Amino acid sequence: MKNWNNAVFLVILLNGKNVHLTVKSVFPYDSVELSPNGREVIILDQSQLPNQERFLHLTTAEQIFYAITRLKVRGAPAIGIAAAFGLAMCVNRFRTRSLQALEKEFLRVKHYLYISRPTAVNLMWALDRMERCFYTAKQSLDDAEEKHAIEVVRNALTAEARAIKEEDVAMCEAISELGFSLLRPGCGILTHCNAGHLAVSRFGTALGPIYLAQQQGYSPRVYCDETRPLLQGARLTAYELTKACIDTTLICDNMAATLMSQGKIDLVFVGCDRVAANGDVANKIGTSSVAIVAKYYKVPIYVFAPTSTIDLDCRSGAEIIIEERPAFEVTDMYYSKRMAPKDVRVYNPAFDVTPASLIAGIVTEKGILKPRDIKNLRKTK
Ligand code: MRU
Numbered sequence: 197m198k199n200w201n202n203a204v205f206l207v208i209l210l211n212g213k214n215v216h217l218t219v220k221s222v223f224p225y226d227s228v229e230l231s232p233n234g235r236e237v238i239i240l241d242q243s244q245l246p247n248q249e250r251f252l253h254l255t256t257a258e259q260i261f262y263a264i265t266r267l268k269v270r271g272a273p274a275i276g277i278a279a280a281f282g283l284a285m286c287v288n289r290f291r292t293r294s295l296q297a298l299e300k301e302f303l304r305v306k307h308y309l310y311i312s313r314p315t316a317v318n319l320m321w322a323l324d325r326m327e328r329c330f331y332t333a334k335q336s337l338d339d340a341e342e343k344h345a346i347e348v349v350r351n352a353l354t355a356e357a358r359a360i361k362e363e364d365v366a367m368c369e370a371i372s373e374l375g376f377s378l379l380r381p382g383c384g385i386l387t388h389c390n391a392g393h394l395a396v397s398r399f400g401t402a403l404g405p406i407y408l409a410q411q412q413g414y415s416p417r418v419y420c421d422e423t424r425p426l427l428q429g430a431r432l433t434a435y436e437l438t439k440a441c442i443d444t445t446l447i448c449d450n451m452a453a454t455l456m457s458q459g460k461i462d463l464v465f466v467g468c469d470r471v472a473a474n475g476d477v478a479n480k481i482g483t484s485s486v487a488i489v490a491k492y493y494k495v496p497i498y499v500f501a502p503t504s505t506i507d508l509d510c511r512s513g514a515e516i517i518i519e520e521r522p523a524f525e526v527t528d529m530y531y532s533k534r535m536a537p538k539d540v541r542v543y544n545p546a547f548d549v550t551p552a553s554l555i556a557g558i559v560t561e562k563g564i565l566k567p568r569d570i571k572n573l574r575k576t577k
Pocket residue numbers: 267270271272273316388389390391392395396400401402428466467468469479480481546
């Protein structure tokens with residue numbers, strides 16, 4: 197596979213011939229970037245979409261933490277990339293001549309960002325990878341480099357953070373190609389939350405194959421769950437897909453069964469935040485309800501997960517920490533007036549666990565796996 201100008205070159209066997217397919221990103225920008233000098237993290241503020249395309253230039257650990265917790269940057273891979281960029285940016289900006297002081301600051305920022313959101317494992321995966329990079333660089337310093345130790349470590353961390361993003365782009369390319377093989381011309385796909393360009397480095401996971409299908413003239417029909425309470429489906433997925441001129445219909449979360457009973461949905465494609473070793477999957481709240489309904493109507497549900505989302509240390513979905521978010525998001529946000537009585541108790545889990553038994557396949561960059569085969573994957577970097 198060759199990468200050129202945001203394009204994915206794919207070779208697939210079509211009518212017995214090798215055919216090159218090209219997917220172009222619908223966006224001229226990525227949702228998370230590190231500035232060329234490594235001193236700013238630039239994000240597209242997803243909390244303002246679809247009404248405003250506003251970019252934020254983040255220069256402190258606190259700003260990165262806030263951007264992650266307030267979902268200005270969101271989606272499992274994008275959170276991991278933002279945290280890695282944030283850590284590199286903080287190290288690049290920290291003024292010191294002492295490697296020990298730099299190490300202390302590195303660990304402070306790492307531990308601080310580590311707890312910004314609990315469910316998406318990409319966050320911890322990326323930060324742990326940055327820590328391994330820090331100590332590898334420190335240990336490998338020879339006598340000559342000792343004098344420039346700080347620069348060597350800074351350069352290594354900046355390169356590692358950029359590599360995390362570039363590898364994610366490559367994973368999304370491979371996942372898009374594999375997912376495309378599941379689609380047929382004119383098929384109807386239901387998706388929940390947002391697992392597109394905005395949630396990753398580029399292209400998307402669950403939405404990647406849909407972009408490719410559109411480009412290949414398959415004219416996919418996509419139904420987006422609005423995804424209460426934070427409306428990632430309505431605000432982000434519908435925004436991405438309509439921008440790409442894809443046939444998109446927005447539905448409320450409780451309408452999926454009706455559409456399935458009418459035969460309008462051939463497949464369900466969703467992203468995920470953590471895959472446990474037994475194939476259970478945590479994703480945006482409401483995914484398990486969709487999976488249960490899909491099972492009833494015999495509609496296959498595919499979960500899209502780069503290997504950075506797979507947590508082999510987590511034995512089953514029961515071990516995944518589910519983030520609980522403020523009541524305000526349910527009662528007030530996106531309403532012009534508070535819509536529930538003042539004293540009512542609210543429960544707002546941000547994710548749920550879909551049991552492995554309901555999932556037709558997990559699409560990783562290494563192949564489309566049965567959930568039971570996840571445990572056989574080797575740990576990634
Ligand atoms: O709370 P969010 O918006 O970060 O939740 C995101 C999801 O649940 C996505 O489906 C998931 O991260 C997929 S990322 C390709």
